[in-house]
Amino acid sequence: MSSARVFFVGGLLSFRAQFNWLSPWILVPSLMVSPVAQILLFAYVGRAAGVGDDRFFLVGNALNYAAIPCTFAMTFAISGERWAQTLGLVLVTPARRLPLFLGRALPVIVTGWAVAVFGLGVGSLLLGVRLEVAVWPSLLLAVAVTSVSCTSLGLLMGAACLRIRDGATLGNVVFLVLLVFCGTNVALADLPAWMAAVGEWLPLTHGIEAARSVAAGAPLGDVAGPLVRELLTGLAYGVAGLATLGWMERDSRRRATLERM
């Protein structure tokens, strides 16, 4: 019961704290305007270059933008405690670490999912891309799996932020890597081989592949492979994140650097 409370209530409180306790206004420009603008930017780049179609860019960029809330919010859920000088208080509690940090991940996953779905909905309306009603359940599932894997990457980044100070710069660099390497705007087959090989090991790549297939009408069974790979990639990053978090926590205690700015 105690762990469930830490997971749900602790996670929700931590998430709310990211909006400075006062107003959700910050959501509008960062999580509603920017994803749609990125979708439109690359859809028009595609039109100008005569490459792909609007659906290709719509799905790729909507899912790519899910990485912003997933990685940034997860990073700041941990490093934000450090800046607020509350990390020591959080870690000194007897609460189990697994529900403590996974609880912080749940609202982040939901946000990433909602941002991508918003981008898909508004982007399809603006670009005139028709997504049949029948494809939405599978598409929503693919977005959810992708949000989970991106949040796992965010957990690893949050752990790294116990050592490095500039989480915002790290988050942006990771986002750029995902933009260029994961087949967001260019199919893996059209990327240089070494870039495609890197993309195979990153979250997002297989999620985008699966989402593009289901958006084009493929049944869910046909994309089970990419979805499972996406989930396994997320699981690997999640395990690495939790392990790094434990290591960084112990190391920070030993060096007394937990709250050093």
Added chain:
Amino acid sequence: MTRLTTRARQLWLCYRLQLKILLVSPFEGFLGVVFPLMFATATLLVYRVEGDPRAMAYAGLGAAVMGVWTSVTVAASSLLNRERWAGTLELLVAAPTPFLMVLVPITTAMATVGLVSVVVTLVWNRLVFGVRLDVASWPLLVLGVLAATVTIAMFGFLLSVVAVRYRTAWALGASLEYPGWLLCGFVVPVSLLPLVVRPLSWALAPTWAVEAMRSAASGGSPWGELAVCLALGAAYAALAAYLGRRLIESARRHATLALT
């Protein structure tokens, strides 16, 4: 010292100090260059699929200016909030130097970081993508880049003033990044955009600067586009000066200057 040299000294010192701060900042210096560079990379990867060298050159030239827009809009929108959080806003407003004369060199320093991005992106495009720029007139092209830099700095000046009441203004600035790249025709011809949004493109000075750069590169006359670009930049500056005075007066009257 005459009034003019005093003002020039103040502008230069303020510009130099801010440039130093920006260049050592990982977020505004490093990311100010890398963020648009990677978006230029993503854009050129799309153009590369068809492999048309003319289209690559078209996108490569425009993509180079994306960094100026990014450096200014993202940082300028939160400029006053940054001073406010640092506790220096009241000191700047109370100083005998007109407050607006403090803002202009700051946004110009931001645009200078963007100039670094222009050079880096052009070199990157050449080395990584083999984009060769066949430019008819380099001096006119450089003039176009400088016009883009100056007018985007003036746009940042306007933005910094307008966003003063918005508590999370940094998010507003970040959300202007992609629409600006699209509307200004950096990597997509404005003629491809829907008719309803084209007036927005025409109201943005960088649209004309990029057109001037393309004219200079192709051997045409860029003077008409440059004139419109600079006129728009002057209009941004005049509007920012007017609004800046009104907003500062209002903030003093309502005692909201230091409101965080």
